[in-house]
Amino acid sequence: MSEIPAYQPKAIESKWQKIWAETHAFEAEASHEKPKFYGLIEFPYPSGHGLHVGHPRSNTAMDIIARKRRMQGYNVLFPIGWDAFGLPTENYAIKNHVHPAKVTKENIDHFRSQLQMLGFSFDYSREVDTTDPGYFRWTQWIFLKMFEHGLVFRDKTLVNYCPSCKVVLSNEDSQGGKCDICHNDVVQLPKDVWYLRITAYADRLLEGLKDVDYPENIAQQQVNWIGKSTGAFVRFPFEGLDEEIEIYTTRPDTLFGVTFMVMAPEHPLIDKYADRIRNMDAIRAYRDECAKKTEFERTQLAKEKTGLKLEGLSAVNPITGKTVPIYLSDYVMMGYGTGAIMAVPAHDQRDWEFATKFGIDIVEVIQGGDITKEAYTGDGVMVNSDFLNGYTNKKDSIARMLEEIEKRGIGRPGVQYKMKDWAFNRQRYWGEPIPLIHCPKCGVVAVPYEELPLRLPDVDDFEPGTDGKSPLARIESFVNCKCPKCGGDAKRETDTMPQWAGSSWYFLRYCDPHNDQVYADRGELDYWMPVDWYNGGMEHVTRHLLYSRFWHQFLYDIGEVGCPEPYAKRTAQGLILGTDGEKMSKSRGNVVNPEEVVDEIGADAFRCYEMFMGAFDQAIPWSTNGAKGCKKFLDRVWRLQEKVGEGDSYSPALNAAVHEAVKKVSEDIERMKFNTAIAAMMSLVNEMMAQPAITRAEMETLLKILSPVAPHICEEMWQNLGHTEPIHHQPWPVWDEAALQKSEVEIAVQINGKVRGRIHIPADLTRESAEKELPENPEVQRLTNGKQIMKVIFVPGRLLNIVVK
RNA sequence: GCGGAUGUGGUGGAAUGGCAGACACCGGGGACUUAAAAUCCCCUGACUUCACCGUCGUGCGGGUUCGAGUCCCGCCAUCCGCACCA
Numbered sequence: 001m002s003e004i005p006a007y008q009p010k011a012i013e014s015k016w017q018k019i020w021a022e023t024h025a026f027e028a029e030a031s032h033e034k035p036k037f038y039g040l041i042e043f044p045y046p047s048g049h050g051l052h053v054g055h056p057r058s059n060t061a062m063d064i065i066a067r068k069r070r071m072q073g074y075n076v077l078f079p080i081g082w083d084a085f086g087l088p089t090e091n092y093a094i095k096n097h098v099h100p101a102k103v104t105k106e107n108i109d110h111f112r113s114q115l116q117m118l119g120f121s122f123d124y125s126r127e128v129d130t131t132d133p134g135y136f137r138w139t140q141w142i143f144l145k146m147f148e149h150g151l152v153f154r155d156k157t158l159v160n161y162c163p164s165c166k167v168v169l170s171n172e173d174s175q176g177g178k179c180d181i182c183h184n185d186v187v188q189l190p191k192d193v194w195y196l197r198i199t200a201y202a203d204r205l206l207e208g209l210k211d212v213d214y215p216e217n218i219a220q221q222q223v224n225w226i227g228k229s230t231g232a233f234v235r236f237p238f239e240g241l242d243e244e245i246e247i248y249t250t251r252p253d254t255l256f257g258v259t260f261m262v263m264a265p266e267h268p269l270i271d272k273y274a275d276r277i278r279n280m281d282a283i284r285a286y287r288d289e290c291a292k293k294t295e296f297e298r299t300q301l302a303k304e305k306t307g308l309k310l311e312g313l314s315a316v317n318p319i320t321g322k323t324v325p326i327y328l329s330d331y332v333m334m335g336y337g338t339g340a341i342m343a344v345p346a347h348d349q350r351d352w353e354f355a356t357k358f359g360i361d362i363v364e365v366i367q368g369g370d371i372t373k374e375a376y377t378g379d380g381v382m383v384n385s386d387f388l389n390g391y392t393n394k395k396d397s398i399a400r401m402l403e404e405i406e407k408r409g410i411g412r413p414g415v416q417y418k419m420k421d422w423a424f425n426r427q428r429y430w431g432e433p434i435p436l437i438h439c440p441k442c443g444v445v446a447v448p449y450e451e452l453p454l455r456l457p458d459v460d461d462f463e464p465g466t467d468g469k470s471p472l473a474r475i476e477s478f479v480n481c482k483c484p485k486c487g488g489d490a491k492r493e494t495d496t497m498p499q500w501a502g503s504s505w506y507f508l509r510y511c512d513p514h515n516d517q518v519y520a521d522r523g524e525l526d527y528w529m530p531v532d533w534y535n536g537g538m539e540h541v542t543r544h545l546l547y548s549r550f551w552h553q554f555l556y557d558i559g560e561v562g563c564p565e566p567y568a569k570r571t572a573q574g575l576i577l578g579t580d581g582e583k584m585s586k587s588r589g590n591v592v593n594p595e596e597v598v599d600e601i602g603a604d605a606f607r608c609y610e611m612f613m614g615a616f617d618q619a620i621p622w623s624t625n626g627a628k629g630c631k632k633f634l635d636r637v638w639r640l641q642e643k644v645g646e647g648d649s650y651s652p653a654l655n656a657a658v659h660e661a662v663k664k665v666s667e668d669i670e671r672m673k674f675n676t677a678i679a680a681m682m683s684l685v686n687e688m689m690a691q692p693a694i695t696r697a698e699m700e701t702l703l704k705i706l707s708p709v710a711p712h713i714c715e716e717m718w719q720n721l722g723h724t725e726p727i728h729h730q731p732w733p734v735w736d737e738a739a740l741q742k743s744e745v746e747i748a749v750q751i752n753g754k755v756r757g758r759i760h761i762p763a764d765l766t767r768e769s770a771e772k773e774l775p776e777n778p779e780v781q782r783l784t785n786g787k788q789i790m791k792v793i794f795v796p797g798r799l800l801n802i803v804v805k
Numbered sequence: 806g807c808g809g810a811u812g813u814g815g816u817g818g819a820a821u822g823g824c825a826g827a828c829a830c831c832g833g834g835g836a837c838u839u840a841a842a843a844u845c846c847c848c849u850g851a852c853u854u855c856a857c858c859g860u861c862g863u864g865c866g867g868g869u870u871c872g873a874g875u876c877c878c879g880c881c882a883u884c885c886g887c888a889c890c891a
Contacts, residue, residue, distance in 0.1 A: 006843095175887080217809045217886090224808055224887060231891085249891060262891090305889085331889040341891045349806090350889050418890055538885080612829075614817055618810090619884085625830050626817065633829085635844090676819070679828035686828095689845095748824040753872040755824050793871055798823050803871050 007638035009602025009631075013712040017116055025728065026070075026078065026121035032527045034075040039066045040507055040567075042536035042544070043081040043128070045499075046107035047088055051114045052584055053592045053610070053622055054576040058535050060607045061573060061616060061672060063120045065533060067708035068669055070121075071732035077528055078121060079510040081128035082108050085136075086499045087165055087181045090430035094462050100430045104131055114594065118603050119711055121728075126513045130502030135509065136432045137453035138519035139501050144435055144446050146554060151197040152424075152436075154444070158266065158334060159423055161189040166464040168193055170423045170498065172225075172543045180543075188291075191468075194434065194495070195421040201550050202226050202417045208549065213569040215617075218541050225542040227418025232402055234342065234411035236261060236315040238273075239323055245269060245315060248337030248416055252405060253397035255319045256385040257344040257365035259355065261326045262307070264334040265290045270310075278311040283328060290330040305331055305354040318410040320386075329354060337416055349375040422547070424498060427470045429462040431496030439483035439490040448484050456496075470494045503544050504551040507531050507566060526562050534567040545570070571672060574618040576610075581621045592622050601631035604710035608634065611674035611709060630678075634713055636685050637706065641717060645693035655739060657687050658698050662735040665705045674709075681706055696721065701733050749780055750801040756783045763797070770794040775802065 020026065041062045044055065066078035084104045093100040108129065115122065128135055146152050160169040162179035169179060174186040198205075206226055209219045231250035238245060247261065263270065265287045274280050286308055307329030315324045324342075331350055332341050345355035345362040352375035355362050362371055365385045369376025382391040387404070391397035405411040425434060435447035435454045447454055457478040462471050472478055472494035483490035505519070511528040512520035536545075545567075552566040577583055578590025585591065597606050609630040614620040649655065661684040668677035684702060688694050700721065707714035707727050718727040742763050749757045759779050761770070771792045774780055780802065787804040794800050 220809060221886060227887085227890070229890075247891080251891085329889090331891090333890070336890045343891085348891070350891075353889090416890075418887085542886080612817095618818095620817070623817065623830065629829050639844090675817095676828080679819075682828055746824095750824085750872070753823095753870090758824075791871060793823090795823055795872095799872090801823080801871055 004639065004641045007635050007713070009604060009634075009713070010599075012716045013117075013119060013603050016712045016715045017119060019715075019726075020119075020121070021116075021124075023726075024125065025726070026066075026076075027123045027125050028077040028079075029075045031075070032523075034073065036077065036528055036532075037066070037069040037074040038077045038507075038528050038530070038532045039069070040079070040510075040531045040534045042540065043083050043503070043506060044111055045083045045086060045088075046104065046111045048092055048103070048107055049586065050110055051594055053594050053597060053606075054584055056115075056118055056120075056594060056607070057573045057576055057610050057616075058537070059115070059118070059120050060610045061674065062533070062535050063122075063607075064611070064669060064674065064708040067121055067711065067728060068732060070728060071704070071708075071730060073731070077126075077510065078123060079126045079128075079513075080115065080120070080122035080124065081126075081506055081510070082111070082130065083499070083503050083506070084108065084129055084131045085431045085497075085502055087167075087428065087430070090428055090462055093430070099458075099460070100462065101131065104129075117598060118594070118607065121711070126510050128506055128509050128513050130432075130506065131430075133453040133455050134516065136502065138509065139432050139497065139505070140435045140447075140452050140454055141449065141519060142505060142551060142555065143432075143497070143501070144449065144452075145558060145560075146196060147436070147446050149554070149558065151200065151554065153195050153197060153421075154192060155195055156190060156192045158188045159191045159193050160186045161191065162186050165428075166468070167426045167428055168423050170500075171420045172422070172546070173498070175542070193423050194425040194436075194493075196424045196550075198422045198547070198550050199417055199419060201553055202228065202419055204553050205546065205549055208553065208565050212565050212567060215571065218538070218545070218570060218572060221538075221541045222546060225419060225546065227416075229416050231414060231416065232405060232411050233338065233414040234318065234405060236318055236324065236342065239314045239316050241273070241276075243269070243273075245326075245340050246338045246411075247340045247342045248414060249342055251344065251347070251394075251398070252411070253382070253385075253388060253391070253394070253401040254344040254347055254365050255317070255342070255401060256388065257346050257363045258317055258324060258342045259345060259361040259363055260343045260351075261315055261324055262329050262332045262341050262343050262351075262354070263310075263326060264332045264339040265328055265330055266334045267328075267339045269340075270328070273313055276312050279308070282308055283310070286328060293330070305329060305350070305357055307331075307354065307358070309358070318408070319404070325360070327354070327358065335420065336418070345375065346371045347375050347377055349377070351375065422550075424501075425493075425495035426498050427468055427495055428464055429456070429459070429471045429496065431498065432501055433472065434493045434495055434497060436493040437481060437483060437490045438493065439486065439488060441488055442483055442485045442490075445483055445485050445490070451484075470496060472496070500544055500547050504548045505555070507534075507548070508552075508555075508561065522562075529561060530563045530565060531567045533569045533571070535571045535573060538572050541572075571617070573616055574614075574620060576613075577619055577621040579622050579624065584622075592624075597627060601627055602634070602712075604713045605631035605634050608678060608709050612678040614675060616672045616674055633678075633682055633685065634710060636689055637702070637710075638713065638717070640685065640688055640694065640699060640702070641720060643688065643691065643694050644696055644699045644721070646696075647693065648695055648697070650693050650695060651691055654687060654691055654694065654698060656742065657684055658701050659735040659739040660684075662701060662705055662733050663740070666732070666735070669708070678709060681709075703727060704730055704733050745797055747795075747797065748799040749783055750799055751783055752803055753801060755799075759800070765796070767794050767796060770796075770800070774800050 039062045041058045066076050070076045089100050089103050093103050160174035162169055164182045164184045165179055168191055173180040177186055179186050229250050232252040233246050233248055235244040235246045307327050310326040314326055317324050343351040345351040346364045347366055364371050365382055366380040367383055368378050368380030379394055382388045382397055388397050402413050433454045433456055437445045439445050457475050479491050481490055481492050508520050512524040515521055555561045556564045580590050582588055609627040612630055613626055661680050664680040665677045703714045703718050715727050744760050745763045746758050746760050748755045749759055757779055759777055771794050775789055784802055784804055789802055790805055791803040
């Protein structure tokens with residue numbers, strides 16, 4: 001035992017980070033002999049602000065798992081890269097008159113150094129950057145494959161448009177009517193837009209969830225977002241016209257209760273028959289009114305139904321032959337179903353409200369509620385419904401009605417999804433150019449594969465055009481080209497891909513990042529894929545996680561990858577909040593900078609606190625004092641060096657405690673219970689500190705199980721013990737169940753379920769003999785105090801409960 | 806409205822139906838020190854008590870059980886996501 005200098009995290013950490021870099025310590029092995037482990041975190045968007053303490057939570061967790069896997073003998077792929085296209089960089093570039101490529105490079109360098117400061121065991125040799133032409137060449141390649149297979153199409157519809165960012169947004173990017181980038185209100189505009197047909201994969205995206213290990217809330221959120229419903233399309237003829245209007249309903253069995261129909265204000269059939277409609281002026285006024293409403297007004301304030309009747313146009317109920325009036329109302333959306341509904345006010349609350357306001361008949365077809373007060377949506381006996389009368393079961397009545405609908409040829413069963421096709425083009429500069437060409441003769445033609453990558457032209461004006469076009473549209477040399485098919489003059493598509501394009505397949509590129517022949521060698525893909533464990537944020541569940549599953553499923557379908565789902569297991573971390581319990585943001589001024597924390601307590605203590613502060617999947621406020629507590633813990637670990645003796649056994653109890661800690665830490669890391677794993681190590685260290693001496697083996701085992709959490713200090717102490725091989729090459733310790741066994745245990749004695757005392761008993765006492773012998777124990781005798789014993793319950797190692805009268 | 810989660814000391818949080826509050830933070834007391842920092846030791850859910858003992862205690866109300874923070878039924882509150890989705 002000798003004098004040990006104080007723990008100096010700064011020196012130790014930079015020393016080991018340098019050694020790891022020089023020895024390429026964490027690069028995946030090229031050989032495919034070992035079992036593999038592919039651990040993934042969402043690659044960061046390198047913003048100008050750098051990291052705050054929330055970002056490393058995911059990285060630290062997966063780093064711990066990756067380090068443990070290496071020690072368990074796996075060939076580990078734990079890569080890092082940069083999701084670097086996107087609007088914040090472009091906006092920064094515009095404001096400061098620098099090229100986004102330059103900003104991106106600076107930001108990446110800053111991010112990389114921040115990550116290295118924290119000692120993550122990334123394989124930096126496999127870094128990818130989505131803005132690198134060598135990367136986005138393959139983003140464009142996959143896009144063209146989709147184009148080839150009919151998954152890319154152009155359509156003029158109402159789209160989400162952010163007037164502030166001047167871009168069209170997907171549904172996923174405009175959730176809640178707010179722009180995902182600037183959080184301003186999104187408006188609905190009719191526009192020509194490129195779509196990816198993600199709805200063709202809606203069922204696959206649902207089905208695939210059954211074969212992967214996702215937490216319930218993530219799977220459920222995807223299910224809700226996809227929003228599958230089954231029902232029927234039914235056609236109602238217009239009275240006196242050779243034209244039908246189709247509706248979608250989930251309750252075709254209520255067809256006899258239809259008393260009116262409602263069309264979305266923008267429904268195209270209205271314009272088609274404008275000359276027959278007598279109140280077109282009023283209709284146009286109503287449309288204008290609806291278009292002006294914000295999302296908030298439409299959903300929150302519009303409890304009161306608005307609308308008006310179509311004069312001069314009505315429909316016929318195809319099952320009853322009765323005339324049905326048609327109304328216009330904005331509670332019916334053009335973007336879902338067919339943009340028109342059959343209204344059954346007795347059994348749909350929205351229809352009920354509308355009917356009540358406009359004095360329309362309400363006809364009951366399902367008994368069980370009071371339809372004068374509100375719509376009845378429960379089950380009941382069907383009435384007023386001809387051949388359906390007497391049905392009591394929803395499933396049966398729907399099946400019967402579907403049969404009838406098909407027999408009469410007035411409709412068909414059908415499925416609807418809330419999820420919409422993915423609006424894929426952005427009218428901005430800093431993204432992958434869409435490799436399509438508009439030829440006046442041939443139409444839309446793909447850029448030939450051999451011409452990829454289609455590079456971004458170098459310009460110095462990135463301002464989005466006022467005409468709703470991308471800045472690329474102003475560059476003649478880029479726009480004008482020859483049609484690859486006919487050789488005639490043609491023009492390039494000038495929009496770029498959305499932020500989510502590059503991230504939809506990056507996990508595949510990591511498998512073989514430097515390949516310039518294919519996006520990744522098939523042998524590498526077959527070895528590494530699928531990702532074994534993917535951790536990330538909840539905010540990506542209905543965007544990146546859905547999009548990338550879609551791209552991967554497509555690649556699987558065309559035989560490019562060998563597994564149908566990209567991620568075998570997905571987990572998500574909770575947010576780290578500011579010390580005030582609010583979400584960290586620059587505007588709130590509660591951002592904690594990791595550099596300052598590391599400067600004060602070191603990266604190891606920082607990592608330790610990130611994992612110790614609370615349950616991994618819960619949101620937790622940052623505590624500066626809590627972080628310091630972890631520094632104190634590592635100080636104690638460091639001082640343990642003074643206690644390492646030459647003997648090979650000092651305390652059997654401590655030896656058992658070491659085995660217990662190995663077991664607890666091994667199991668807790670797998671369950672992402674990092675907080676209790678660290679608590680177990682703290683307890684062990686406290687116990688060790690209380691000993692006069694500990695053995696070298698005990699010290700070494702502690703260092704091994706602590707090393708994934710606090711790698712630098714453990715490498716240093718490992719080296720101080722005289723080792724020349726690094727600790728991350730050591731095998732993960734195993735615990736000995738036998739060593740956990742104690743000869744004697746203390747159990748609680750309960751009387752009628754309340755703890756009254758404690759006794760020491762032999763650990764191997766069987767239930768049978770315990771229940772017979774223990775009531776004789778003097779302490780138990782004292783507690784039962786001569787009362788009549790009704791029942792004795794013995795839980796080995798836990799307690800004895802005596803029921804007395 | 807629909808879906809998901811959460812509710813435990815002053816704080817963050819532990820707890821396969823089996824000793825509630827592990828492990829920390831904060832706070833209090835003591836040791837060491839000229840002093841401070843660091844470190845070490847002790848106390849720290851509430852009420853009662855000098856102390857032991859005892860009583861109460863996991864959002865609220867019921868229930869199941871020898872035994873409930875945990876399971877069941879009914880509420881309340883907070884957070885997140887979606888939302889006039891036919």
